[in-house]
Amino acid sequence: MIVELPSGEVFAGPWTDDPSIGNDVVAYRRLRSDWVERLVEGYRVKSAAFQPHRESSSISVTLADVAEQLGLAPRDVALGEFVGEYGLATFLVGDARSTGLHVRRVPLSVDSGHAMLFAAHPETGECPNSRHCRRLGKVLASMASVDLAPPEIERTEGVPG
Amino acid sequence: MTVAMSERYVQPERPMASPDTLTGGQVFYAPASGWLTPHHESWAAYRTVPVYRNGHVEDRIEQLAGLRDNWDSYGARQLDRELLERVRSFVSNLCRQGVPLPSLVPSSSGSVVAEWRDDELTVEIEIDPEGGDWVHVRRGADVHEYEGNLGAIAGTARRLLEDALTRLARTDPGPQG
Numbered sequence: 001m002i003v004e005l006p007s008g009e010v011f012a013g014p015w016t017d018d019p020s021i022g023n024d025v026v027a028y029r030r031l032r033s034d035w036v037e038r039l040v041e042g043y044r045v046k047s048a049a050f051q052p053h054r055e056s057s058s059i060s061v062t063l064a065d066v067a068e069q070l071g072l073a074p075r076d077v078a079l080g081e082f083v084g085e086y087g088l089a090t091f092l093v094g095d096a097r098s099t100g101l102h103v104r105r106v107p108l109s110v111d112s113g114h115a116m117l118f119a120a121h122p123e124t125g126e127c128p129n130s131r132h133c134r135r136l137g138k139v140l141a142s143m144a145s146v147d148l149a150p151p152e153i154e155r156t157e158g159v160p161g
Numbered sequence: 162m163t164v165a166m167s168e169r170y171v172q173p174e175r176p177m178a179s180p181d182t183l184t185g186g187q188v189f190y191a192p193a194s195g196w197l198t199p200h201h202e203s204w205a206a207y208r209t210v211p212v213y214r215n216g217h218v219e220d221r222i223e224q225l226a227g228l229r230d231n232w233d234s235y236g237a238r239q240l241d242r243e244l245l246e247r248v249r250s251f252v253s254n255l256c257r258q259g260v261p262l263p264s265l266v267p268s269s270s271g272s273v274v275a276e277w278r279d280d281e282l283t284v285e286i287e288i289d290p291e292g293g294d295w296v297h298v299r300r301g302a303d304v305h306e307y308e309g310n311l312g313a314i315a316g317t318a319r320r321l322l323e324d325a326l327t328r329l330a331r332t333d334p335g336p337q338g
Contacts, residue, residue: 006236030234034266037278046276047285047297051268053235059269060235082234131293131308134270138297 001128003056007108011056015118015127017102023094026064027103027115028078031087033150043146043153045089050137050144057130058118059137063093063105066113075148077113087150095143099136102127218256221265222249228267237269244290248273251288251311259330277329284325286311298325 002012035049052059064074078088093103101117108114119136120127222245230239248265252275256262263275263286272289287295294311297304298321307318314322 006231032233034264037264046264046266046274048266048268048272048274048287051270051272053269054238054271055236086234130270134287134293134295135308 001057003058005056005106005108006053007110009108011106011116014104015102015120016104017097018104021063021093021103021105021115022065023092023097025093026074027061027091027093027096028064028074028147029059029061029089029144030079030082031089031146031148031150033087033152035089036087036146036150036153038149038153043149045141045144045146047138047141049089050141052118052128052130052133052137054130056116056118057128057133058116059101059133059140061115061117062111062113063115064113066105066107070112074113077111079148080111084151087146087153088148089141089144090147091140091144096140099139099143101133101136101140217262218249218252218265225265225267225273232267233269235269237267238271240267240273241271241290244271244273244288248275248288251275251286255326258326260326261329279329279332282325282328284322284329286322296322298322300325 001015002010004010029049031045031049035046037044037046050059062074062078064078067074067077075088076083079086096103096117100122101119103115103117105115117133117137117140118128119133121129121132225240225248226242226245228240231237232239252263252265261277263277263284266274266276268274268287270289272287275286275288277284281300283297283299285295285297287297288311289295292310294309294314296307296311296314296318298306305318305321307314307322
């Protein structure tokens with residue numbers, strides 16, 4: 001499967017986990033304000049934050065190790081041009097793998113640490129499988145923590161998300 | 162039908178999310194004694210949703226409709242208008258039966274998640290543009306999930322969802338003031 005990424009770049013696979021990425025590598029995903037609930041103490045990442053992109057059937061994240069090797073601040077690289085608009089969720093690559101998700105580096109011109117999380121169908125092995133990725137993404141959301149709260153979060157009571 | 166804002170909030174005896182509620186169709190009302198056939202005169206007395214509550218649903222739907230391509234910063238497309246209409250109809254029907262407003266959250270896959278949480282109960286209903294809806298009910302340590310078209314939900318999954326929504330309706334204090 002060949003997918004065109006939002007940046008206009010193309011990823012043609014392989015759709016397999018890259019074992020050279022360590023389980024201890026920190027990963028970030030940008031958070032909209034309505035993807036986060038403010039709790040009495042701290043925040044909760046909502047399951048909607050970790051749903052696969054409709055076209056690529058994968059979840060985009062930024063791996064911190066690339067930025068660190070370049071001497072850059074991983075959070076700055078993960079936020080890119082969206083500083084002040086989005087927050088950041090964080091988790092370890094090992095967390096994602098523990099749910100069954102695969103991880104593969106897909107560097108973009110705008111994000112050299114960009115990686116994709118995707119899933120194989122549990123029975124057929126077909127990969128990427130959007131439906132299974134949805135399910136695993138919900139699990140990963142429950143494991144992720146808020147590293148940087150997005151602006152304008154409201155306590156979630158009713159429709160405002 | 163317009164309901165005056167001053168209308169008193171009346172907690173239904175036993176509101177139930179009916180099969181037709183799930184498909185956005187006719188609203189039923191089920192008292193403790195059992196299901197009634199569609200009977201507007203009966204359930205109309207229990208209408209509990211002042212206009213301003215539904216107004217929030219409309220406002221949120223319009224917010225979601227206003228999201229442009231790349232709204233998630235990862236290239237997500239604008240949400241489908243038919244999907245949003247389905248969400249609006251679904252949530253409005255639940256609200257008319259006393260179920261409190263959920264949060265409505267867009268996802269990069271093009272779906273919208275309706276979410277209710279309290280100390281004991283979590284209900285998430287993901288409404289998907291291609292009909293691959295997803296229901297998650299967590300009560301304490303018990304987790305139940307259903308995947309498929311919401312309109313076709315049946316059996317145990319349906320009963321669990323109805324029970325959860327009924328509980329939410331019972332615990333909703335209603336509009337304040």
